[in-house]
Amino acid sequence: MELAILMWELGSLPAAMAGAGELGLGPQPWVILPLGKLQLFWTPGLSVPWARVRLLEGPWFLWLDLPPPRVSLGRAPGYVLVAISRGPYGPELAWELTPAPWLSVLGALGVRPWCAVRARLGAAWVQLTVFRGEGELGCGFTLPGP
Amino acid sequence: MNLRALIAAGLVCLAFGPAQAWELVIAFTSDLHASLPRLSALEPWLADADLVLDAGDAWEDLWRLTGLPQALATARRMGELGYQAMVLGNHEMYLGPALREVILAAPFPVVVTNLSGDLPVEQWTVLEAGGLRVLILGLLWEEYPWSLWPGVRLEEPVGAVREALAHAPAHDLVILLGHMELGEARRVAQGVPECDLFVLGHDHLWLEAPLWVEGVPIVQAGHRAGGLGLVRLSPQGLEYQLVRLERKPLPGFWLPALAALLGLLLAPGP
Numbered sequence: 545m546e547l548a549i550l551m552w553e554l555g556s557l558p559a560a561m562a563g564a565g566e567l568g569l570g571p572q573p574w575v576i577l578p579l580g581k582l583q584l585f586w587t588p589g590l591s592v593p594w595a596r597v598r599l600l601e602g603p604w605f606l607w608l609d610l611p612p613p614r615v616s617l618g619r620a621p622g623y624v625l626v627a628i629s630r631g632p633y634g635p636e637l638a639w640e641l642t643p644a645p646w647l648s649v650l651g652a653l654g655v656r657p658w659c660a661v662r663a664r665l666g667a668a669w670v671q672l673t674v675f676r677g678e679g680e681l682g683c684g685f686t687l688p689g690p
Numbered sequence: 691m692n693l694r695a696l697i698a699a700g701l702v703c704l705a706f707g708p709a710q711a712w713e714l715v716i717a718f719t720s721d722l723h724a725s726l727p728r729l730s731a732l733e734p735w736l737a738d739a740d741l742v743l744d745a746g747d748a749w750e751d752l753w754r755l756t757g758l759p760q761a762l763a764t765a766r767r768m769g770e771l772g773y774q775a776m777v778l779g780n781h782e783m784y785l786g787p788a789l790r791e792v793i794l795a796a797p798f799p800v801v802v803t804n805l806s807g808d809l810p811v812e813q814w815t816v817l818e819a820g821g822l823r824v825l826i827l828g829l830l831w832e833e834y835p836w837s838l839w840p841g842v843r844l845e846e847p848v849g850a851v852r853e854a855l856a857h858a859p860a861h862d863l864v865i866l867l868g869h870m871e872l873g874e875a876r877r878v879a880q881g882v883p884e885c886d887l888f889v890l891g892h893d894h895l896w897l898e899a900p901l902w903v904e905g906v907p908i909v910q911a912g913h914r915a916g917g918l919g920l921v922r923l924s925p926q927g928l929e930y931q932l933v934r935l936e937r938k939p940l941p942g943f944w945l946p947a948l949a950a951l952l953g954l955l956l957a958p959g960p
Contacts, residue, residue: 558837561786602786603750604757620784620835621752645836667840686840 548574548587554638554652557625561605561618563598565687713924714820720745720891721913724760728915731935733771735918740819742772745891746779746869749792761792769797774817777828777867778802779891786838801828804850807842814858825861827854831870848881879903900930
């Protein structure tokens with residue numbers, strides 16, 4: 545569940561900025577459901593979905609997550625998405641580089657550093673995530689926005 | 691009918707009857723980057739033109755980290771100054787979903803011929819000017835954060851233009867607004883020789899003369915409203931003038947930010 549939550553909090557910059565959804569199939573399943581300016585996140589183990597309110601939709605992107613309370617401020621300078629996030633763990637810098645339409649390199653700096661490579665084919669994607677020295681291979685789909 | 695056909699018709703009229711004189715003055719800018727403090731200085735030239743066009747990157751400036759209010763204000767001011775069409779640039783795509791709001795607020799069509807998806811843009815527009823019907827097409831290059839736009843697809847530019855030309859309404863002239871690197875623009879011009887004028891943005895080039903590729907004149911007039919381009923089309927051909935103004939400095943972001951950071955670091959402790 546921890547990795548799925550990490551993907552929600554720091555690994556879903558495009559979903560947070562574009563208001564799109566995501567369906568992660570494994571190894572830890574999760575879903576981000578887009579509902580206008582609201583997004584809901586759920587993964588097995590959560591009793592109720594977590595919510596995200598998108599307060600600014602560009603070029604400054606501001607969103608608020610509950611629970612736990614977390615506020616993030618992002619911008620898309622060129623091929624890069626970056627966001628500073630402040631939550632219970634402290635400040636963290638999430639980033640995503642998109643060197644090609646089918647490829648992203650993403651991750652975060654802060655108290656929970658991690659990185660990942662995501663390859664896309666249409667709406668489907670596969671992702672190798674390195675977190676705490678261990679690699680996790682996952683896959684899923686990007687859902688259309690509102 | 692394109693420019694060559696119109697010129698031929700003009701020559702025929704000159705030889706065998708009264709000349710059907712026509713003349714079209716096109717004023718254009720590109721890469722304005724929300725330079726509102728400078729934009730008004732262009733007003734005299736824009737007001738005298740038959741067509742006023744922009745080649746993209748008008749609404750966002752990464753260098754100054756402008757926001758949505760500046761984007762909306764620039765779009766509205768462009769409308770007041772008589773802009774009649776523009777193409778999206780990569781900096782417009784940095785705006786994210788807020789771009790929809792800016793496009794809808796712009797009092798002129800935003801044309802992107804090679805884009806399909808959930809953005810309220812036009813595939814083409816036909817403008818009436820000087821008794822002529824001018825078909826405006828727009829091309830956006832693929833240099834933008836793709837993952838921010840999961841619902842948008844860009845088609846191959848030449849194919850998209852050819853498809854548009856096959857289905858567009860009747861017109862006398864074709865003007866292409868393109869936001870892309872010069873090398874890509876050359877390739878596009880080779881594939882669309884019937885284009886009468888190719889207004890280009892992205893590289894911030896101050897082209898002193900048109901760049902001719904397969905008979906297509908490519909023009910570009912710098913950036914940040916430091917000037918504009920004027921094209922006079924007539925049966926006699928094309929005249930081009932690059933107007934450069936004295937540039938007033940724009941308020942920056944990074945330099946004051948760096949100065950503030952240095953001040954913070956170098957300030958004597960308590």
